[in-house]
Amino acid sequence: MATKVLKEMDGRLITRDQTRPVWVGKVQIGGGAPVSIQSMTITKTHDVEATVEQIHRLEQAGCEIVRVAVPHKEDALALKAIKEQISIPLVADIHFDYRLALMALEAGVDKIRWNPGNIRDPDKVERIVKEAKERKVPIRIGVNAGSLDPDLLMKYGGPTPEAMVESAAKEIGLLEKWGFEDIVVSLKSSDVMDMIQAYLLFAQRFAYPTHLGVTEAGPLPEGLVASAIGIGTVLAHGVGDTIRVSLSADPVEEVHAAKMILRSVGLRREGVRIIACPSCGRCEVDLFELVEQVKARTQHIVEPLDIAVMGCVVNGPGEARIADLGIAAGRGKAALFVEGEVVGTIKEGDVVGALVELAEKIAEKRRQSPDDRFEQ
Numbered sequence: 001m002a003t004k005v006l007k008e009m010d011g012r013l014i015t016r017d018q019t020r021p022v023w024v025g026k027v028q029i030g031g032g033a034p035v036s037i038q039s040m041t042i043t044k045t046h047d048v049e050a051t052v053e054q055i056h057r058l059e060q061a062g063c064e065i066v067r068v069a070v071p072h073k074e075d076a077l078a079l080k081a082i083k084e085q086i087s088i089p090l091v092a093d094i095h096f097d098y099r100l101a102l103m104a105l106e107a108g109v110d111k112i113r114w115n116p117g118n119i120r121d122p123d124k125v126e127r128i129v130k131e132a133k134e135r136k137v138p139i140r141i142g143v144n145a146g147s148l149d150p151d152l153l154m155k156y157g158g159p160t161p162e163a164m165v166e167s168a169a170k171e172i173g174l175l176e177k178w179g180f181e182d183i184v185v186s187l188k189s190s191d192v193m194d195m196i197q198a199y200l201l202f203a204q205r206f207a208y209p210t211h212l213g214v215t216e217a218g219p220l221p222e223g224l225v226a227s228a229i230g231i232g233t234v235l236a237h238g239v240g241d242t243i244r245v246s247l248s249a250d251p252v253e254e255v256h257a258a259k260m261i262l263r264s265v266g267l268r269r270e271g272v273r274i275i276a277c278p279s280c281g282r283c284e285v286d287l288f289e290l291v292e293q294v295k296a297r298t299q300h301i302v303e304p305l306d307i308a309v310m311g312c313v314v315n316g317p318g319e320a321r322i323a324d325l326g327i328a329a330g331r332g333k334a335a336l337f338v339e340g341e342v343v344g345t346i347k348e349g350d351v352v353g354a355l356v357e358l359a360e361k362i363a364e365k366r367r368q369s370p371d372d373r374f375e376q
């Protein structure tokens with residue numbers, strides 16, 4: 001079991017599990033490191049050009065570790081060329097054939113992920129573990145409710161959280177027997193409540209860092225809702241060291257979703273957060289249009305910044321005052337707030353321009369004296 005530590009984030013104390021640190025290339029997972037964001041390419045890995053192009057887009061969106069599927073020998077053979085053209089750590093996703101894991105290690109990948117249900121022969125596992133240990137490459141034990149060992153399914157009567165944790169425990173036992181401890185564990189299920197319980201049960205027993213995810217979460221918005229509840233709940237309990245949101249969508253959307261989840265649980269502060277009311281019969285401006293325009297025109301800002309776009313004086317002044325800047329709208333006009341003070345009244349048509357200009361000024365000020373963007 002990991003030690004619980006208290007950390008301060010924006011004046012709020014949060015509890016985090018202090019897990020064992022594991023290095024995936026240049027990125028630390030666990031051991032108090034910021035919760036990192038992962039995604040997975042959807043290209044054919046052997047198509048090096050398309051895969052590298054997608055990884056560059058993911059990296060630009062904020063992905064910090066990327067995984068590629070390695071189903072065939074030709075994919076394993078492409079890994080070296082991919083690795084040479086990207087700057088974030090590369091993870092090889094292996095199923096069934098241990099020889100592909102050996103080839104991936106030879107190619108210089110930064111982490112191997114396999115599913116204990118899919119490589120069951122201990123001798124084959126030992127071959128991978130010995131090679132990974134020699135190269136100081138960590139391994140993620142990726143337990144998935146959909147591919148548990150039939151013996152465990154029989155023992156627990158199905159893919160229960162307890163069965164998932166026992167699957168991870170068995171594999172950890174094997175790896176530890178060979179002196180291997182650079183382990184990250186995931187316990188994914190498409191059932192959100194099972195996933196939450198599995199991670200929390202695991203954290204009560206082990207100090208290995210965890211990779212959080214709801215598997216096969218589906219398209220937007222369903223997948224985002226399921227992932228936000230699953231990943232967000234586990235993180236709110238102080239558990240989880242790296243996350244991947246699985247969506248049936250462009251993987252760049254997974255990265256955006258992951259950032260939103262980390263923001264919502266107070267583990268990241270980068271970029272603009274729009275605080276906006278849902279509007280109602282009291283509102284006398286086109287609030288949705290204002291929100292959309294402010295959001296679109298501030299996406300380039302990476303410094304942490306809160307902008308309140310509020311429809312009237314009921315909650316408007318309160319929210320605008322505690323944000324970095326904001327408006328409380330009236331009939332065709334709005335009171336403008338900057339860093340807690342009312343600085344004047346502007347016409348509805350000037351709201352977007354004024355907020356964007358002020359946001360850029362505050363961001364520039366923060367660039368000059370940077371805050372810690374990834375406090376935990």
Ligand code: SF4
Nearest residue numbers: 277279280311312314
């Ligand atoms: S802030 Fe005003 S306009 Fe917005 S939802 Fe509340 S009452 Fe309605």
